[in-house]
Amino acid sequence: MYFSNLVLATAVVVAGTAAAAPTAGHHQHQQRASSSNGTAAGSDDGKPRKMILDNDWAPVAFIPILQALDAGWEVVGIVGDTADSWALQTSLHGLAGLELGNLSECIPVHKGADYPLINTPELFQVWETLHGKLPWEGAFAPENRTAEELGGERTSGDPQRVNKAAFAEGYPKGDLAGEHAAAWMVEQVRANPGEILIYSGGAFTNIAMAVRLDPEFASLTRGLVVMGGYIDSVMLGAATGRTLLEADYVSDINLKIDPEAAKIALTADFPEITIVGNGANQVFPDQAFLDELVEVENPYTTLLHGNTDFTLPYWDETAMYAFLHPEHVKDSVTFYLDVDTAWSSPYYGNIIGYQEALKPKAQKLQKVKYVLEIDGDDFKSTVKKAVQFPKKCPM
Secondary structure, X not given: OOOOOOOOOOOOOEOOOOOOOOOOOOOOOOOEEOOOOOOOOOOOOOOOOEEEEEEOOOOOOOHHHHHHHHOOOEEEEEEEOOOOOOHHHHHHHHHHHHHHOOHHHOOOEEEOOOOOOOOOHHHHHHHHHHHOOOOOOHHHOOOOXXXXXXXXXOOOOOOOOOOHHHOOOOOOOOOOOEOOHXXXXXXXXXXXXXXXXXXXXXXXXXXHHHHHHOOOOHHHOOEEEEEXXXXXXXXXXXXXXXXXXXXXXXXXXXXXXXXXXXXXXXXOOOOOEEEEOHHHHOOOOOHHHHHHHOOOOOHHHHHXXXXXXXXXXOHHHHHHXXXXXXXXXXXXXXXXXXXOOOOOOOOOOOEEEEOHHHOOOOOOOEEEEEEXXXXXXXXXXXHHHHHHOOOOOOO
């Protein structure tokens, strides 16, 4: 998720997060995990550390790639999905971002599916008529050629049409490595069992397709890290926000554009699932930080200095940081997670949390680590290092 416009949230239903049923007369408490007793997902466990990043890439959305490389992870490849824009547009943004640092020589880009499993722009817009409009509609916003001419991303219409005016980073010179990302992801995980982490910063369509292509796909990965999945404060934030921008910070377009895929992916048997939803709203860019970045001039720092939106948090970057540096996660909770896939529901695409005693018995849900707070100062330090001194090929 890397928005260049406003986003909205819808309400979410949450149950408690205690690990067991409360005793009569006692209050329920959330099961909180500190960095001292949580799983150090980003630490070296002796296995090769590899990663595939699936995201709806945009002009300045490349930072998570640089973070992973800086932390010593091999990026096997990246995937573009349909969320903020169509998969072809986002895949080409991903390729362009790699080319800025000559990283396309060692990191391939695979295009994901054009459409969600069921959802379409037409269905999405009918759902909005019934349940309320989202200020940020991503790829499913009505097509707007005027906005495109001014540098806006592609929405609705033909998913194969690309808007070159949106490439502030420069249009890529090279070619995509392939157009069937889900199959490629299965091949990579099968060839490297237990080694590849899947990072999801956009919609879950490609990951869900990989899960359905290979029943063992999820279990053979290292785990899943997610940006998205807002919970608890969403209803209040969406209903009482003084501006649409305030509602932006509790949005879930990553899940709501393909709710069925979100449910498939988030209930699959990944060894670990880390979700950074509400906690991704913690750190915002500011002019002083961007001025610090550009003290070391390179294509990445220069692009960020001139094209960063100060009103939007470091969403994707925070999710990557929380995984790579679990010792700097200040607060997290664990609970069992489901996704509302009832099209008739106003919560269609939102997550639902359950404690152990109350989780559904007719379906298998996964326990997730839900990050609430990180060390913001250390986050900026690691981002600064990754962007100012990006890794080079070969790695």
